[in-house]
Amino acid sequence: MTFEPTLEFAAHLDAQDPLRLFRSRFHIPLTPEGQEAVYFCGNSLGLQPRTARAAAEEQFASWEKRAVEGHFLGNDPWMHYHETLAEATGRVVGAKPLEVVVMNNLTVNLHLLLLTFYRPTATRYKVLMEGGAFPSDQYALESQVTLHGLDPNDAIVELVPRPGEHTLRTEDIEATIRELGDSLATIILGGINYYTGQVFDMAAITRAGHAVGATVGFDLAHAAGNIELHLHDWDVDFACWCSYKYLNSGPGGTSGVFVHERFAHSPELPRLAGWWGHDASERFQMKKGFRPMPGAAGWQLSNSQVFPMALHRAALAVVDEAGGIPALRQKSELLTAYLEFLIKRLNLPASRLEIITPTDPAQRGCQLSILVHEGGRALFDHLVAAGIIGDWREPNVIRLAPVPLYNSFQDVQRVGQVLADWAGV
Structure with a gap:
């Protein structure tokens, strides 16, 4: 044109x-x-959908009229509220409903996922990230590495552009992955770099990471709702994102998580456990012994944040209506x-x-x-x-x-x- x-x-x-x-x-x-x-x-912050207020008011009304019974009664009982977001969330990131769940906030979810997918050994312990990543991601990785008794200056490898350039070349990312080889445990990049606005070739990076035996994840804060994502088809291991930028779900809005379906029925995977991630058919039996829900839902900790989720559901509906x-x-x-x-x-x-x-x-x-x-x-x-x-x-x-x-x-x-x-x- x-x-x-x-x-x-x-x-x-x-x-x-x-x-x-x-x-x-x-x-x-x-x-x-x-x-x-x-x-x-x-x-930084998406605008408020005109339907958001009514969505929140509906939950205020349920709380007012039903109190604790709102967990089990009404059009959308709170007990299963997170499930009502799964299909729309999957459409946003190119995933199956089993592979996604909405919970917590972004950096909390990043920590939860890294506890599972960053499992360093004596020889395979390196983490690859982009230089100049959003500070929260840098802090999260530094603390995760430290929790394993490692030195961040040694364990974290940062990708930087070539001299005179502002963005990273895919071939340079792939070359670094190959060079790290058996020492590389995990790759965690922003799907889109917040500062430059560069979209990374997530499919190519995932292939390269898997080729050397590393797990691959993405922080999609600036990608979710912005570009087309195909996390399942790209074979990404894990991802998380916020909902308050391009998904227009309100300041501090709830976050989304993706865990590929090949991990859906792997209860042995290490994770931090909570009541809401436990097998729903046994949840109210109050027994010891954590048995995770299949799929991403097995990484939940606490019951649903209904009010932020109500805003998020209203915003997701606008995305669907727009095609x-x-x-x-x-x-x-x-x-x-x-x-x-x-x-x-x-x-x-x-x-x-x-x-x-x-x-x-x-x-x-x-x-x-x-x-x-x-x-x-x-x-x-x-x-x-x-x-x-x-x-x-x-x-x-x-x-x-x-x-x-x-x-x-x-x-x-x-x-x-x-x-x-x-x-x-």
Whole structure:
């Protein structure tokens, strides 16, 4: 498609957009002047679906009317509430319902999974992660390694780009995996790097990891709801993600877990055990001796967080109504390409401003990370003053994420115009 920078062209694209009406399904934040903001920060926190409040109110009503009996009575008894999320969750990440469960928060789930899938020995103890991973992942891995009596400086191997490059090459990741060989216990990468917006080739990385005998997992915080995932078909061992970014399920929203079905009936796998992960047919017998539920549900600890899950279920329903991730991805690629076009047409030298997110649509989601070498914070403040909500990351990166469910091509054109005004184009 040949893009044009005009508002008329953007309006034409919006008129043709089959998802254009879904914007009205969300609350758009307002500027101090009372106008709708251009919200390009869904990579930090997604917007509130208009159905979320009613979903929570339904559970408030059940609590009010039934109290403890809400676990067993009503349209969606709390005893089985997590099960109502399995099919929709599986569609988001390309998994079978048996392979997913919604529970806890992201870093808690990462720890629970690492306790199972990082089992170092005297010779196979290395962990591979990307350099500059989100700090929470770094802290989690450091503490997991330390729990096993190992030195993080020795056990954790970080992938870094080639000199002069901002992102990792798949062939370099694969080469590092081969070099580590029998010493590599576990690979844990972000499916999308939060800073650069790079999508990793998860299928290739999983194949390479399995070829040397390592377990392979992904933190999908920036991938779930953003790109198409096929965790089952890619043969990924484990994964976890949050629900408050592209899945629009509220601040601190509940998290999702994936465990491949080949582990579904392996009760001998080491794990931290809790009541809700125990065989449901025996749960209320209150016996000693943990017997895990089949599948990912066997990693649960406590009973369902019903209110966060109610918000999440409402948000997942909007994704399904829009046609699922494939439909969102189709629009997302066009939105992001349009934003890229508007930034590149500024013709600014890389010494002043450059996009560090890959140009290849297969290697990025809806986020573009802009490296501003001089005056980055001033540019970010300029965007904010113009009613554009993006994200600032130290020391000099602005992240902009046009989200297909609620952002329009006119939003993108507006951002491009503000950047052009700043650049004097």
